[in-house]
Amino acid sequence: MAEQRKPLDFNDDRGASRSTWIAAGLVVVIVGWMGSGFVLPSETPQPATDDDGGIAPVAVTVTQSTPEPVTLWFQAEGQALPDRDTSIRAEASGDIAEVMHRKGDDVSEGATIARLSAESAEADLTRAREERARAQREFDNASALLERGVATADRVSQARATLAAANASVAQAEQTLDNLDISAPFAGRLETLSLDVGEYVQAGTEVGRIVDNRPLTVSIQVPQQSLRRLDNGQPATVSFITGEEREGTVSFVGTSASSETRTFLTEVEVPNADGAIPAGISAEVRIPTGETQAHFVQPSTVSLDPEGRLGVKTVDADNRVVFHPIEIVRAEIGGIYVTGLPEEARVITVGQGFVNEGEVVAPRPASDDRAEQTAQGG
Numbered sequence: 001m002a003e004q005r006k007p008l009d010f011n012d013d014r015g016a017s018r019s020t021w022i023a024a025g026l027v028v029v030i031v032g033w034m035g036s037g038f039v040l041p042s043e044t045p046q047p048a049t050d051d052d053g054g055i056a057p058v059a060v061t062v063t064q065s066t067p068e069p070v071t072l073w074f075q076a077e078g079q080a081l082p083d084r085d086t087s088i089r090a091e092a093s094g095d096i097a098e099v100m101h102r103k104g105d106d107v108s109e110g111a112t113i114a115r116l117s118a119e120s121a122e123a124d125l126t127r128a129r130e131e132r133a134r135a136q137r138e139f140d141n142a143s144a145l146l147e148r149g150v151a152t153a154d155r156v157s158q159a160r161a162t163l164a165a166a167n168a169s170v171a172q173a174e175q176t177l178d179n180l181d182i183s184a185p186f187a188g189r190l191e192t193l194s195l196d197v198g199e200y201v202q203a204g205t206e207v208g209r210i211v212d213n214r215p216l217t218v219s220i221q222v223p224q225q226s227l228r229r230l231d232n233g234q235p236a237t238v239s240f241i242t243g244e245e246r247e248g249t250v251s252f253v254g255t256s257a258s259s260e261t262r263t264f265l266t267e268v269e270v271p272n273a274d275g276a277i278p279a280g281i282s283a284e285v286r287i288p289t290g291e292t293q294a295h296f297v298q299p300s301t302v303s304l305d306p307e308g309r310l311g312v313k314t315v316d317a318d319n320r321v322v323f324h325p326i327e328i329v330r331a332e333i334g335g336i337y338v339t340g341l342p343e344e345a346r347v348i349t350v351g352q353g354f355v356n357e358g359e360v361v362a363p364r365p366a367s368d369d370r371a372e373q374t375a376q377g378g
Contacts, residue, residue, distance in 0.1 A: 060351035062315050062363040066344060067293040070330055070337045074229055074287045078220035080213075080240065080270070082279040084186055088193075088208040090201045091179035092116055103193045103208075106275075107184040113208070114195050116180040125173035132166035139163045179203075188212035189275070213279045216270045218248065220285050221263035227253070229289040236268045241282040246270045250287065294329050294337035301349055302326070302336075305357070312338065313355070315346045315363045323357040 094116035101113045139159040145151030182195075193208035201207060218238055222230060234250040248270035257264055268285055270277070301312050311325045326340035341347070346363060348355070355361055 057319070057360045057362045058351060058355050059362045059364055060315070060348045060355060061366050062346040063349050063366045064344070065295045065297065065341065065347045067295050067341070069291055070294040071288050072229075072290045072292060072329060074222070074226055074289050076220040076222065076285050078218045078268070078283050078285050080277065080279050080281050080283050081217045081219055082188075082211045082213040083215055083217055084188065084210075084212040085279075086185060086210060087206045088113065088182065088185070088210055090116070090182055090203055090205050090207055092121065092176050093202045094120060094180065094200070096195055096197050096199045096201065099195050099197060101190060101193065103190050105190050107187065107190060107210070109184060109187045111184045112181045113184060113190070113193070114182045116182070116201070118177065118180055121173065121177045121180055125170070125177055128166070128169040128173040132163070132170050135159070135163040135166040182207060184210055186210070186212055187214075211279060213277070214272050214275055216272045216277055216279060217251070218268045218270055218283050218285055220266050220268070221258070221261060222253070222266045223263055224257060227264050230266060230287060234287055234289075236285055236287045238268060238270050239284045239286075240277055242277065244277060246272070246277070248285075292329060292339065294339050295341045295345065295347075296332075296335050296337055297347055298335050298349065301347055301352060302338075303352060312341060312345075313348045313352045313357070314341065315348060315361060319360055319363060321348070321355045321357050321359045321361055 096114055097117040098115045099113070100115070101107055101111070107113065139156070139162070142151050142156045142159040146153065146156050184190075188210045189212075191209045191211045195201075195207050230250060230253050232250055232253060236248045236250055237245065238248050239245045248268040250266065251269040252265070252267040254264040254266060268287075297312060302310060303313060305311055305323050305325075309325045310328075311323050314322050314324060316322050324340050324342070324345075326338040328336050328338055330337040348361075348363075349366055351361075
């Protein structure tokens with residue numbers, strides 16, 4: 001008889017049951033903690049109060065400011081231009097016989113740059129003089145015959161006209177001979193010169209360009225609102241892009257605005273006796289236009305009022321915030337000079353963004369803040 005089989009029997013692990021209860025407990029704790037903010041409201045923080053139970057004024061840092069004399073400047077970017085710049089043209093026709101200078105040479109006024117061949121001009125002058133001599137004999141003969149009653153007055157007039165034309169031809173030939181020399185119209189530097197010996201040029205042909213940059217003229221454009229601040233003879237400081245700085249003088253202030261930009265051309269003459277500063281480079285011009293009393297403040301103290309006006313907040317004698325509209329008259333690397341503040345002003349340097357005009361504040365000098373920071377650091 002087959003042996004009777006026993007059913008399998010499984011027992012629960014006590015450790016597994018314990019883990020289940022622990023996990024369930026953690027879930028209950030977390031849910032309770034997350035919901036505690038809704039069930040148990042937190043305490044609302046109360047604003048700082050003074051000894052009398054009222055709201056304490058906001059603490060701000062102030063700096064005492066007094067005005068100081070400030071020189072006002074007009075500043076503009078410009079370009080250095082030569083005092084004179086013109087083309088050199090041949091005044092006669094002929095072959096180039098000699099070239100005395102080359103491009104880049106410094107020449108004096110009237111210096112001969114090149115010379116044309118004189119053969120043709122001398123032949124023309126000889127022929128003109130012979131024609132004049134013949135016309136003179138004709139006129140003398142006609143005048144003598146008129147005195148004896150043989151010639152007519154018309155013949156004498158015709159001979160006189162022929163003589164006048166011959167004199168003009170001689171003068172023209174002499175002038176042509178003098179024009180064989182191509183000369184510098186003024187002292188300067190030959191920027192271009194395209195001449196070679198044997199080359200044929202015609203009268204009026206441009207053969208070169210001469211530039212005089214002694215002195216230089218720096219041209220700037222002045223906006224119409226600043227025009228009245230400038231006048232002829234004012235001193236100016238010119239800083240060139242090459243790093244050089246020269247003192248100059250306002251030599252011209254325009255009276256007709258450009259139709260495109262509505263600005264006025266103004267020129268500053270800058271000495272350049274050594275010719276070291278080239279023409280055509282960029283330059284910055286600074287012209288003193290007067291002096292005023294202004295406060296020096298940090299840009300961080302400047303803010304806008306609800307109307308969009310630029311200003312600075314100060315604290316008055318009653319410790320109330322006052323907003324003063326300002327005008328920036330000069331900017332420096334470390335700050336700006338402004339007008340519009342009272343003679344003696346306590347400027348809010350820290351906390352101005354958290355207070356409004358009319359509020360009572362608790363001002364603290366900037367020196368006190370620095371002393372406190374030093375003490376804490378020590």
